[in-house]
Amino acid sequence: MSSATISQPDAWACGRIPTLNERGFTTEIPDPLSQQFVELAAGIDAEVLDIGCAYGVVVKRALAVGGRVCACDMDQRHLDVLSNSVKPADKSRLRCVAGTLPEVNFDDSSFGAILCSRVLHFLEGPDIERSVSKMHRWLRPGGKLFLIVDSPYSGITSVRTGPEYERKKASGDPWPGFVADYNSYLPSGSRVKFATSFVHLMDPETLSRVCERAGLVVESKAYMARVANLARADPQGRDHAAVVASKAYQDCRW
Numbered sequence: 001m002s003s004a005t006i007s008q009p010d011a012w013a014c015g016r017i018p019t020l021n022e023r024g025f026t027t028e029i030p031d032p033l034s035q036q037f038v039e040l041a042a043g044i045d046a047e048v049l050d051i052g053c054a055y056g057v058v059v060k061r062a063l064a065v066g067g068r069v070c071a072c073d074m075d076q077r078h079l080d081v082l083s084n085s086v087k088p089a090d091k092s093r094l095r096c097v098a099g100t101l102p103e104v105n106f107d108d109s110s111f112g113a114i115l116c117s118r119v120l121h122f123l124e125g126p127d128i129e130r131s132v133s134k135m136h137r138w139l140r141p142g143g144k145l146f147l148i149v150d151s152p153y154s155g156i157t158s159v160r161t162g163p164e165y166e167r168k169k170a171s172g173d174p175w176p177g178f179v180a181d182y183n184s185y186l187p188s189g190s191r192v193k194f195a196t197s198f199v200h201l202m203d204p205e206t207l208s209r210v211c212e213r214a215g216l217v218v219e220s221k222a223y224m225a226r227v228a229n230l231a232r233a234d235p236q237g238r239d240h241a242a243v244v245a246s247k248a249y250q251d252c253r254w
Contacts, residue, residue: 006077008055008085019054021075023196024118026054029227033242034058037115037146041067046112046140051101052119056082063090070111074100102130106138114139117148118240120207121200125175128200133214139247145216147243151223152177152201154239156185161201169203177201204241216245 011017016025030038038058041048042065050059051072059071059082071094073079079096086094097104101119114135120128135145152158152165157179168176179185182199204221211218221244225237233239 006080006084008081017055019075020077023074023122026057027227028057030058030061031117031148031224031227031240031242033146033148033224033244034115034117035061036244037113037144038062038065038067040113040144041065041069044112046143047095047110048113048115049106049111049138050115050117051099051104051135052116053082054078056085058115058117059094060086060090063087063093066093068093068095070095070097070106072097072099072104074098102127102134105134108137109140110138111143112140113144113146115146117146118150120147121150121202122196123200124198125178125200129210129213132210132216136214136216136247141247141249143247144219145211145243145245145247147207147211147241147245148224149202149207149241150199151203151234151238151241153223153236154226154234157182157199157201158234160185165201165203169206174209175200175206177203177206202241204243207241207243208245211243211245215247217248218243218245220244 009018018025038061041062047068047070049070053059053071053073055078056071059069062069071082076098083096152161165176177200179199183197208218208221222242223238224240224242226233226239
């Protein structure tokens with residue numbers, strides 16, 4: 001299939017858009033943290049990275065405000081959809097790279113900001129730590145990292161994973177949100193499909209710990225509500241764990 005015939009799937013009634021590789025969903029509306037990333041991209045000269053960008057909803061917004069963006073996704077088809085939909089005036093400021101965390105590599109001190117939205121929960125604990133450590137290296141001193149991860153309090157697993165998460169965390173388990181049999185939660189005949197058998201749910205404190213161990217300075221940590229109108233959203237708005245962290249200037253090695 002040529003890239004010219006690949007198109008973005010239609011959104012479901014709830015606003016979710018399925019990815020082509022059965023690795024979750026995206027939406028046409030950026031969440032508040034992704035919007036912060038867009039606003040930062042508009043005000044700096046450095047290139048920014050959206051890793052796990054899917055069809056490039058955030059990438060196109062960052063380009064529209066004048067940012068220079070590296071769009072990275074594990075599926076070349078997603079990058080083809082993005083490239084074909086970018087305005088001609090913005091294409092000179094777009095760079096597309098196919099790659100998968102934690103294996104993908106970029107030069108040290110390459111980016112002024114990095115967005116990694118709803119990607120890390122598809123990795124096991126050591127690979128999460130390895131990925132965030134790499135992002136620390138890729139950032140320029142003073143650069144910011146924006147992380148968004150699914151929490152245990154929302155979605156099809158929430159009835160069981162919320163209480164279990166709290167019990168495991170209280171007992172000292174460093175990865176209390178690892179769900180090994182995620183697909184078993186799906187109802188029979190569900191349209192939802194995932195290429196991985198597991199999901200790794202986190203709270204803001206766990207995600208902050210990963211950032212601090214990587215050498216980053218955590219600036220904010222909080223829960224964030226879903227953008228899409230999902231029936232199983234958390235009433236308290238704890239659908240995602242969201243962290244903003246930065247690379248200290250003293251990390252610069254001349």
